[in-house]
Amino acid sequence: MEDKRRHVLLVPYPGQGHVNPMMQFARRLVSKGLKATLATSVFIAKSMHLSSSVGQVHLDVISDGYDELGPAAEAPSADTYLARLKAEGSRTLTGLILKHQSTPTPVDCVVYEPFLAWALDVAKEFGLVGAAFFTQPCTVDYIYYSIHHKLLSLEQVSSSSGPVSIPGLPLQLELRDMPSFIGAPASYPAYFLMLLNQFSNADKADFILINTFYKLEAEAVDTMLKVCPVLTIGPTIPSIYLDRRLQNDDEYNIDLFTLDASVSTKWLSDKPPRSVVYVAFGSISDLSEKQMEELAWGLKRSNFYFLWVVRATEQAKLPKIFMEELGDRGCVASWSPQVKVLADQAVGCFLTHSGWNSTIEAVSLGVPMVAMPQWTDQPPNAKLVEDFWKVGIRVRVGEDGIVPREEIERCIREVMVGEKGKEIKKNTEKWRELAIEAVSEGGSSDVNIDKFVAKVIKSRIT
Structure with a gap:
């Protein structure tokens, strides 16, 4: 029987803390009847000897420009790495989408790490659904949103002698409570810019997916909902520890470090x-x-x-x-x-x-x-x-x-x-x-995943 499932391509930033939650989200999508493909970097796939799938999640690759020895060994600086990642990542992501166009399951949606804002541009060139997947909490995402949109200035935070209130967030934050880049933006300029650029084109995204659950950050989520199409879809950890609805789901199954x-x-x-x-x-x-x-x-x-x-x-x-x-x-x-x-x-x-x-x-x-x-x-x-x-x-x-x-x-x-x-x-x-309540059937995250799936299903004319 020909496979005509809707197909979601997931593109995480190439790092352990980014691959794991996106892999887990992919499993949830498969359980809802979608096809899911996770695209790791060529270097990660080679060094881990990855096969073509992990369980029911398919695996494929894009390049970050450092396929042989990896960025840690080959990239001379963070600026160089991020520029090469954008250039080679965009090119090979385009090729990956084109490869699937002639199959029964062409890509219908790209779920991308917003550190890789260029992935949304590629998705929209093909007219695909695009969803940013944030791997930090909603509270932190909104801090970066506020700085990017000049609702909060670095000078305002660094010059304050006491806690800073950010409208819409539940806590007053002192400088020591802020993301470290805010107190010392010059320490890691390339990565700080990358974090702020998460929102450079986010207005074009169909969804902002956040690895949290509504009751954990209700006030921050409600605030972001006023400016972004937010869906909370977490916690993205193996199902066996929460709702137990996914079979044989007790590990992430992709470890970038030797694991005994x-x-x-x-x-x-x-x-x-x-x-x-x-x-x-x-x-x-x-x-x-x-x-x-x-x-x-x-x-x-x-x-x-x-x-x-x-x-x-x-x-x-x-x-x-x-x-x-x-x-x-x-x-x-x-x-x-x-x-x-x-x-x-x-x-x-x-x-x-x-x-x-x-x-x-x-x-x-x-x-x-x-x-x-x-x-x-x-x-x-x-x-x-x-x-x-x-x-x-x-x-x-x-x-x-x-x-x-x-x-x-x-x-x-x-x-x-x-x-x-x-x-x-x-x-x-x-x-x-x-x-547990959030990911169980009818919970806030489960309902939001269903909303996302419905959008993907409607995106292709049958």
Whole structure:
């Protein structure tokens, strides 16, 4: 029987934290009867030896211009990489759409990471539905929207002696709560410009999809709805941990790092319930050797079990004596199946850099957090965790820019066994229930996905 399903092509920015949520969204689309193809970079596909599909999600490739050794080895600067990504990405995305035009399932819609604003231009050249998929929370998206549209100026934020109120957002934000680029735009000029340019052509998008759920950020979503066609479609984590409606959906299944799941899962298997501190700082955080040392001894001083994910390239920063004295109290792994670890009953606390994927995974799985934000959207995420959702606490940074071991110990102990920790645990249970409700049949995110699917189905004349 000829396959005539409507076809969605998903184009994430080539990074772990961007591929995972889009892959999960693709699975939801397949469950609704669409064909979904996720386009990774040539380098990612080659280095991971990816096949033509992951489950029912098809895989294909576009080029970022660095197909052989990857951008980390070949790109001389961020500016050069982003320019090459736009040029080669546009060319090869065009070729990919053309390739599918002569098949029974031509591309009907492009879901693109708004960091890749050029992907929408390509989609519209073909008259396709275009949907921006934001992998940061709605609150942060609206901050960038406000700056791009000059509703909020960098000078206004940086010169303020107190908290800044952004109309439509539920919290007053101090400079330390803003995305890191706002306080120091010159630190990463290429990436800051990329973030602001997310809205350069967003008015042409048919939908703004955001990896959040309505009740988690209701005020921010309502504010963005006044200016953008927003659909909340999250949390985009494997279905087995939420509504259980998708079969065999317990992992993201695309890992850009070498993964030996048995190291962390076996170590957790005999630990008492809620006795372990899980520590992970994502795929690109780069802590100083001094901060790694303070973190190591803070974990040890807390006297709780801990599972610490430290990328292989970062492990040389760990104190030698700390590694020698680990014993069974601690485990250092080079990578881990994070969502599976967070769902383990042994985990009682998540010490996190507050990246959005990590944050929404913890919220959805009911895991209290100690937030230690580093850059980009992590500071406002930590602010939401501590002061709005009240599901964790944020570390205090010393004048030297380092979080000392005593502070790390204090925060862990407060969340694990302190009085404030009791309230935090109650709040995590509430938000977990609301996350499950959002993706369950008839929930806000499920209804929004249906709206998106209906638009895609209507886009092609039968």
